[in-house]
Amino acid sequence: MPDTPAIEVRGVTRLFESRKGFLFREHTRTEALRGVDLAVRSGSIYGLLGPNGAGKTTLVKILSTLLLPTSGSARVLGHDVVEDSEWLRPRIGLVLGGERGLYNRVSARDNLRYFADLYGIPGGEREARIAAVLERVDLLAAADRRVEEFSRGMKQKLHIARGILHRPEVLFLDEPTIGLDPKSARETRKLVRSLVSDGVTILLTTHYMFEAEELCPEIAVLSKGRIVAHDTVAGLRQLVGGDRTLEAEAYGFDDREVDAVRRLPGVSKVVSEEYGPRTRLTLRLRSLQTSPDDVAAALPGHSELSVRERRTSLEDVYLDLVEEEAH
Amino acid sequence: MTTVEVPRISRSRATSASLRLSFLMFMADPQWLIPSMIAPVVFGLVAFELFRGSGPYYLTYAILGAGMMSMWGQTLYGSGWAIGQDREFGTLEPTVQSPTPYVYVVLGRVLWNVISGLIGGGIVYLVVLAAAGSPPAVPDPVGFVVLFVFVMLTLASVGILFSAAWVYTRYSGFIQNVGEFAFYVGTGCMFPVVLLPFWTNPIALIFPPTWALDALRYLAIPGYVGFGWGFWPDIAGAVATTAIYVAIASTVFKRVELHVLSKGDLSDY
Numbered sequence A: 001m002p003d004t005p006a007i008e009v010r011g012v013t014r015l016f017e018s019r020k021g022f023l024f025r026e027h028t029r030t031e032a033l034r035g036v037d038l039a040v041r042s043g044s045i046y047g048l049l050g051p052n053g054a055g056k057t058t059l060v061k062i063l064s065t066l067l068l069p070t071s072g073s074a075r076v077l078g079h080d081v082v083e084d085s086e087w088l089r090p091r092i093g094l095v096l097g098g099e100r101g102l103y104n105r106v107s108a109r110d111n112l113r114y115f116a117d118l119y120g121i122p123g124g125e126r127e128a129r130i131a132a133v134l135e136r137v138d139l140l141a142a143a144d145r146r147v148e149e150f151s152r153g154m155k156q157k158l159h160i161a162r163g164i165l166h167r168p169e170v171l172f173l174d175e176p177t178i179g180l181d182p183k184s185a186r187e188t189r190k191l192v193r194s195l196v197s198d199g200v201t202i203l204l205t206t207h208y209m210f211e212a213e214e215l216c217p218e219i220a221v222l223s224k225g226r227i228v229a230h231d232t233v234a235g236l237r238q239l240v241g242g243d244r245t246l247e248a249e250a251y252g253f254d255d256r257e258v259d260a261v262r263r264l265p266g267v268s269k270v271v272s273e274e275y276g277p278r279t280r281l282t283l284r285l286r287s288l289q290t291s292p293d294d295v296a297a298a299l300p301g302h303s304e305l306s307v308r309e310r311r312t313s314l315e316d317v318y319l320d321l322v323e324e325e326a327h
Numbered sequence B: 001m002t003t004v005e006v007p008r009i010s011r012s013r014a015t016s017a018s019l020r021l022s023f024l025m026f027m028a029d030p031q032w033l034i035p036s037m038i039a040p041v042v043f044g045l046v047a048f049e050l051f052r053g054s055g056p057y058y059l060t061y062a063i064l065g066a067g068m069m070s071m072w073g074q075t076l077y078g079s080g081w082a083i084g085q086d087r088e089f090g091t092l093e094p095t096v097q098s099p100t101p102y103v104y105v106v107l108g109r110v111l112w113n114v115i116s117g118l119i120g121g122g123i124v125y126l127v128v129l130a131a132a133g134s135p136p137a138v139p140d141p142v143g144f145v146v147l148f149v150f151v152m153l154t155l156a157s158v159g160i161l162f163s164a165a166w167v168y169t170r171y172s173g174f175i176q177n178v179g180e181f182a183f184y185v186g187t188g189c190m191f192p193v194v195l196l197p198f199w200t201n202p203i204a205l206i207f208p209p210t211w212a213l214d215a216l217r218y219l220a221i222p223g224y225v226g227f228g229w230g231f232w233p234d235i236a237g238a239v240a241t242t243a244i245y246v247a248i249a250s251t252v253f254k255r256v257e258l259h260v261l262s263k264g265d266l267s268d269y
């Protein structure tokens, strides 16, 4: 069955109920997921994009058998994440990342030895596999240092090393580059790509649109527990206002000028942002009718005005989607 | 969908990995053993003074009581603490997410605590010995050692069950404190059970170490009067209760896991 998706989510909801206080009990209910549907092809990398609290981690935990859905169902490798968790656990990997989740007082190697044993990696292969995986994440030189001495980026790499040590078929990466400097983040993305070429199916969550754009042919945008869009990168760009974005920058615009720009033909949206003394108007265009020159003409009397056209980035699309949801 | 073969999980290897990790973590920070030794050492010295001159085996008695106190404290506190620590470190999630049933990881942690409790017991022994000036009389040293290990295993079974509470909720300190007190008094590790009011006996009997310890006293202290039924029934009782604890623990852990997966607070601390 080559067509069966590696990950298949149907109508998954998740409700968190918590009680606080002893005498005066306070109930809080959070609907972290409100009916999520998703399908990820085997051997592909799928991006799950969403702002804080959108429900990304919740979904990843459900798919990796760490959390039960309140309703709906999810299958990974054709197996139900609740019913068949025993079958799934050795075949999936989870990288939650962050400062926690590692034994800080022992070395990186001992952390991996422990998890290698929990995953039943054959004793004879263990040391070689650990060395190979440490090499792959570029931690071999620090293998015998205590994890508490590690930088954030090194810890993140160790998290990934643990996640791939048992060679999972499906890997869940929850914000794998959060808190990394640009160089480490780039290395991490390179590593992610190399895993895909090994045939691993990856579901990756991120806040960074460019990261999703760079890594993931297909993307879903999650907002307040719902998927508000899922498509290819090109498809997502089309989804909101076509493919054109114009930016006009000068030392301040008044409301009348912003209105004038908004009334230009084909303009679907104008966002105004301050950059120090300068203001930038970002225009989203649904048609080719308006050119940069037209915009300049609508903003007369600014000696320092610059207008340029740029490619609509996924970030523009993403912000639109998440904002629309917020209204 | 084609899926690759996955290795079979070896429970004993998982348990020894967990034991090894506990040992490594202990070696990284070994001084915490000291505070947990103060009470048993003081108790050992008091018992020594109290029973001094009351027969040739008073020393064994004092050492056994204090040693057990140390071992029990270490097992109970240590087991809860190990899981509390996993919560704190955020390592409970990846551990539970691994294919090894969590109870085997806990078993490794508990075994380490029993071993560190044994180290504590050894320290008590040395201190009381230094105070007494001569080694205690033990009629059957080999049997004593065998039975001692047995007592430790019965202790481990209790430790496992208690640690389930820590997986269940992060608010288990209360259970822990009550459990410790009930154990000290109930099992007669401080006083022989027969000295306690009769109503406490049924409570004492639900702890496997009560039986094992009673058997140990029969062996180590000639003339000891414990439970009326004597040495072998004590052993049988210990085996049976330990088996029940282990059986309960494995189902309890399954349920506890389901509970935490539905609540979703594995990473809270």
Ligand SMILES: Nc1ncnc2c1ncn2[C@@H]1O[C@H](COP(=O)(O)OP(=O)(O)OP(=O)(O)O)[C@@H](O)[C@H]1O
Binding pocket: A016, A017, A018, A030, A031, A032, A050, A051, A052, A053, A054, A055, A056, A057, A058, A059, B263, B264, B265
């Ligand atoms: N264990 C929990 N108990 C109660 N509420 C929770 C719990 N875990 C998550 N939530 C709530 O569920 C919602 C979704 O959280 P989740 O962590 O899935 O978001 P996220 O998309 O991963 O956010 P971030 O980008 O900040 O990591 C949030 O409102 C959060 O407060």
Ligand SMILES: [Mg+2]
Binding pocket: A056, A057, A058, A174
């Ligand atoms: Mg998250």
